[in-house]
Amino acid sequence: MPDAQTRKLRALLTRRRQLLVMMVAESNRSTHALDVVRRGIAVTLRCFKKQIAALDRELATFIRETPAWRAKSELLRSVPGVGAVACATLLAHLPELGTLNRKKIAALVGVAPFNRDSGTLRGQRMIWGGRAPVRSVLYMCTLVAIVRNPIIAAYYRRLQDAGKPSKVALIACARKLIVILNALLQRGTRWAGEPVTA
Numbered sequence: 202m203p204d205a206q207t208r209k210l211r212a213l214l215t216r217r218r219q220l221l222v223m224m225v226a227e228s229n230r231s232t233h234a235l236d237v238v239r240r241g242i243a244v245t246l247r248c249f250k251k252q253i254a255a256l257d258r259e260l261a262t263f264i265r266e267t268p269a270w271r272a273k274s275e276l277l278r279s280v281p282g283v284g285a286v287a288c289a290t291l292l293a294h295l296p297e298l299g300t301l302n303r304k305k306i307a308a309l310v311g312v313a314p315f316n317r318d319s320g321t322l323r324g325q326r327m328i329w330g331g332r333a334p335v336r337s338v339l340y341m342c343t344l345v346a347i348v349r350n351p352i353i354a355a356y357y358r359r360l361q362d363a364g365k366p367s368k369v370a371l372i373a374c375a376r377k378l379i380v381i382l383n384a385l386l387q388r389g390t391r392w393a394g395e396p397v398t399a
Contacts, residue, residue: 203296206267210293213263214334217256217286224249260289273299277382279391282346282353290338291382298379299386306383311336312376336375343375351394353378 203211224246231242264270270292277288291298297309307313311331346353353374360370385392 206263207293207296210260210263210270210289213256213260214286214290214293217253217260218334220249220253220256224253257285261285264289264292273386276385276389276391280346280378280382280385281350281392282342282378283382284342284345287338287342290334294332294335298383301383303380303383306379307376310339310379312339312372312379314372339375339379340371343371343378346378347371347374350378352381 227242227245227249231239231246234242264274273292274288277283277291278285283291295310298306301309304313309331311333343353347357348354356377357370357374360373361367365373381392
């Protein structure tokens with residue numbers, strides 16, 4: 202069972218995710234709504250944005266006031282591509298980060314490729330399972346990292362030059378990113394821009 206602080210952090214993140222889903226739904230409705238309804242939708246959207254901003258401040262304060270999380274957060278945020286929400290999600294939903302080896306952490310997140318073989322049939326390697334909130338946040342971090350993180354960007358270009366489809370290359374980069382984050386927490390050092398392995 203997670204402790205009370207972890208449960209509170211997860212609850213805040215869940216509420217933030219719910220508000221984002223509702224905000225997207227309202228935004229989609231406003232594109233087809235008549236003007237008389239669109240004004241009310243705009244008010245609702247502003248309310249959602251305020252609530253999300255308040256939750257972001259509460260998350261940041263909560264992490265800052267917890268010494269263990271504050272130290273981990275500083276290490277995770279040192280990696281280009283990892284933002285405040287991703288950091289909070291990793292702390293809340295992946296407490297094993299920094300305690301497992303690279304294969305186990307990738308499998309736990311759900312970015313490790315597994316064979317789909319049976320007898321003489323050799324299937325395509327695919328990812329499956331893992332922790333969905335962590336995987337979705339990690340995917341978004343990877344999209345930023347292939348632009349701003351020189352290690353991940355070079356790895357992504359190398360995979361594309363080798364003929365890998367974009368989605369396969371992105372998932373491989375997500376796996377590399379989680380391995381880097383895991384290694385940084387194991388070592389207790391900030392990211393210095395060089396390749397890191399565990």
